[in-house]
Amino acid sequence: MIPYAQIDTIFLDHGNTLVSIDFDWVASELEARRVVCAPDALRRAEAAARPEYSQRLFVDGVSEGTDLFSAYLLAMFNKLDMTACLPVPDLETLVAELKIVLRPDGRSSVLWRSVMPRVPDALAKLRDLGVTLAVVSNSDGTVERSLETAGLRSYLSVVIDSALAGYEKPDPRIFGRALEACGAQPDRTLHVGDLYHADVAGARGAGLHAVLLDPFDDWAVTDCERVPDLWAVANLLEVARTTTH
Incomplete structure (x- = not known):
């Protein structure tokens, strides 16, 4: 069970968590x-x-x-x-x-440009709850630009792009880099992403909690929590904090 009431930092994947392809x-x-x-x-x-x-x-x-x-x-x-x-x-x-x-310059930022439903609302709710937000993404060096273009960068304290960090999920070092940058503790940090082997297994390997985004119930995994979208994650944190206060 994820101790949502104790979570004070959330790491987010980029693609299929915040933005989708067009x-x-x-x-x-x-x-x-x-x-x-x-x-x-x-x-x-x-x-x-x-x-x-x-x-x-x-x-x-x-x-x-x-x-x-x-x-x-x-x-x-x-x-x-x-x-x-x-x-x-x-x-x-x-x-x-x-x-x-679809990738005219060999980069992904042009294709991954559609902000997913309720993502700004979810980020605003999490920010209002006092949660530190960061992106941890396997990408090609364009995540920062993509977030700026999408109008989401201001919600985030830290952005870790694998192309710039030098290692990619599920390597625990990329999560360690984000923890250090945020001043966060792994047992109070939740990672949210759409690929089990990169996001869930990777985060757990670094000592973090993890939740899998599975909007259509496609994953046959039973060892992790699955939710349809980031709005559901924000609601879980809000309810947990309300219940414990």
Whole structure:
């Protein structure tokens, strides 16, 4: 059980915790290639692909140095209900084209730009509760810029980007860097993210508490708390503090 009433610091993943990819843009690029697919179908497929993608990346030994973005797109497209996408595309060809279009400079900040529902409200509530907030993200050096563009940077005390830190989740050193920067204690710190092997296992390896974001109940894990979004986390802290006072 997570002692929510004692939590005074929260680390947040970036992608799929604060911002999502721009599914409208991805859908429009697919449509330009004669693949008609609704943004909501893409959103659902991306979430469904996370367990498999997490396993492949962090358990099967695929590193961040590989063509990770292609693997990410392919995992998402493989989860699409093809009856909603006409004509049925050749996925490998599609991925080869889109990985260039969606990351024109090889960076992720343009694609990951949609603030997720109720995230500003959740961050404001957590800030009002006196919680120190930080981002701990596996990224490519663009997280700070992405947060500024999204209007979320002001809520955060610290931003740790793996490309700048020199190590990535689940390496406990990246969490240690964030703890030091925040002046936080691991037993009073909660990490929130969307990939079990990076976020939950990684945070626990550094002595932190962790919760998994699972908006559609896609994960078959039973050893961690799962919630649909950051707003649910903020409510859990608020209720815990109200109950203990």
